[in-house]
Amino acid sequence: MTGSPTNSFEEALESRAQAVETALARLLEQRPLDGEIARPARLLDAMRHGVLAGGKRLRPFLVMESAALFDADGEAVLRVAAALECVHCYSLIHDDLPSMDNDDIRRGKPTVHRAFDEATAILAGDALLTYAFDILADGATGLPAATRLDLVLGLARAAGIGGMVGGQMLDLDAVRVRPGEAGIVTLQAMKTGALIRYACEAGAVAGRANAADRERLAEFGSAVGLAFQLADDLLDVTGDAAQMGKATGKDHGAGKATLVALHGQDWARRQLRGLTHQARTLLEPFGKKASLLVEAASFIAERRR
Amino acid sequence: MTGSPTNSFEEALESRAQAVETALARLLEQRPLDGEIARPARLLDAMRHGVLAGGKRLRPFLVMESAALFDADGEAVLRVAAALECVHCYSLIHDDLPSMDNDDIRRGKPTVHRAFDEATAILAGDALLTYAFDILADGATGLPAATRLDLVLGLARAAGIGGMVGGQMLDLDAVRVRPGEAGIVTLQAMKTGALIRYACEAGAVAGRANAADRERLAEFGSAVGLAFQLADDLLDVTGDAAQMGKATGKDHGAGKATLVALHGQDWARRQLRGLTHQARTLLEPFGKKASLLVEAASFIAERRR
Secondary structure (H helix, E strand, O other): OOOOHHHHHHHHHHHHHHHHHHHHHHHOOOOOOOOOOOOOHHHHHHHHHHHOOOOOOHHHHHHHHHHHOOOOOHHHHHHHHHHHHHHHHHHHHHHOOOOOOOOOEEOOEEOHHHHOOHHHHHHHHHHHHHHHHHHHHOHHHOOOHHHHHHHHHHHHHHHOOOOHHHHHHHHHHHHHHOOOHHHHHHHHHHHHHHHHHHHHHHHHHHOOOOHHHHHHHHHHHHHHHHHHHHHHHHHHHHOOHHHHOOOOOHHHHOOOOOHHHHHOHHHHHHHHHHHHHHHHHHHHHHHHHHHHHHHHHHHHHHOOO | OOOOHHHHHHHHHHHHHHHHHHHHHHHOOOOOOOOOOOOOHHHHHHHHHHHOOOOOOHHHHHHHHHHHOOOOOHHHHHHHHHHHHHHHHHHHHHHOOOOOOOOOEEOOEEOHHHHOOHHHHHHHHHHHHHHHHHHHHOHHHOOOHHHHHHHHHHHHHHHOOOOHHHHHHHHHHHHHHOOOHHHHHHHHHHHHHHHHHHHHHHHHHHOOOOHHHHHHHHHHHHHHHHHHHHHHHHHHHHOOHHHHOOOOOHHHHOOOOOHHHHHOHHHHHHHHHHHHHHHHHHOHHHHHHHHHHHHHHHHHHHOOO
16 A cells, blocks of 8 residues: 555545446447347437546445445446436436536537437437436346335435436526525535435445445435535636536526525535534444545545536 | 217226326325425426326326236326326427427427426426336335336336337437338337337236236237327328327428338228237237227227327
8 A cells, every 4th residue: 555545545436437437338238128129329329428428426436335335246336326327417418408507518528419419418318317227127236126126216216306306497496596595405405415315325225234324324425415516616616617627607607596605615615624524423333444435525525626 | 888888998098097197196296205305396387287288198098907907906006007107298298399399289288398498398307207216116106026126127118218218219310311111110119119018018017917918918018009109190191280289290291201101091001900900819818807908909099189
């Protein structure tokens, strides 16, 4: 061990990202599965464009490291991680559409509707969302039926009307509605928080953790989700587009309400330190086994892009 | 019993439609489920607009009558039917979007993106698709975990890249690619056939049918799906917009390839008779119990709107 803790964390992040990238590429091969009639090439290409685009793969990392606390099976965990990433990437494809955020660039590449067209981007998102449930439910995931079902239900609830999609609706309405602090907290807990929370919980489910540990991981995920959003809002004010690989200052420019806009940058940085501490405390029972997850929380709170 | 068989069929269709409408209205109430943070009113309104819009509810009918062959539990079947209808309605909402079919009217009412806006319509579709898996996976469905998981996987595969969404992609490409007969058959089997086939199969699954009966119902569903599409293509040539509650002649006008365009109306009517006969033959082992399903096949083949 010669690297600093931070280097070994970044190496782990990179290595998990490669593992999930390989799993996603395999899941998005041309050959149809049992019961599929055909996989239209253009749709598959658009799905790949939206998914196999690199990125930090934070949600898969959280799934994998949470699962590792409970010595979960590697292949099962990789599929759960891939399913969550499909949902995350579908949400990016739809959020980027002209009628939503109207973004041309994502991770330094043209967005799916720019590389293909709007209809194809909508369908690619639809197909990725659907496929996420397929991946979890498939026997190839190797977990007992009740566990796979648990994962399906949790993902549906984290991603649906009462979670991510609902949060995106609130976000689109925010310019008009101008939510107060409580409204912003709800919006963010739904739009970005729910899926990050679920990534950590799903790792515990895949590892067949007991109820208390599962709840502990979910709470850890909530703290990480809050930190992620605060750091994002800070970056929107302080970051630059080249580092981010996407447009910045958009929320700030649009006068969109964020907690950073309400309370200022210093408050946000204090909050982030508190959340990092809370995340670390939650994982103390797992000892050294949880060190990568604890570092992930700090990395997310302190990230510069 | 004073009505003709057809009248009693239409009464049964209407009564099942009302039952599923009630179930859908209950599923789309404002109160969040466990694990949902909140249900944003605007998103919920758009989902309701797209779902609680009447219609024949053919897919739910097929689920319910297929399940009735195996004396399945009523509440479970209603939820399975509602989940399939959520998927069907999401697909209509997305298909109607300006970048797809650009339709302003659906079932005589403004389409969701006309009544709300494009972004809200996209999100309402996303939320309905996600919710379908929630409904199936939820313990409230009352079926054993393995059965619910089976339903989830089947729906994902029928609705996803190798089924309905893939078929919509092929359909959008059809004007450019001009598929031949084999291509049209694949397109239609995916775009409309897969979900109709699955409606019948899902009824058998909910009724915990044996493998042979399940396959028989799936084949019946395939025949019904083919008949549905052929009848639709005929109506596009012969129907009028007031009867249909939507624009007609669009496919024909766009020079879109259909089997009716390839082989003519007389051929199509002969095919429809053959499919109705095939459907009836497949259900012979179930005797009188299957009479409503047999009538449904005829109704779909002969429908005028």
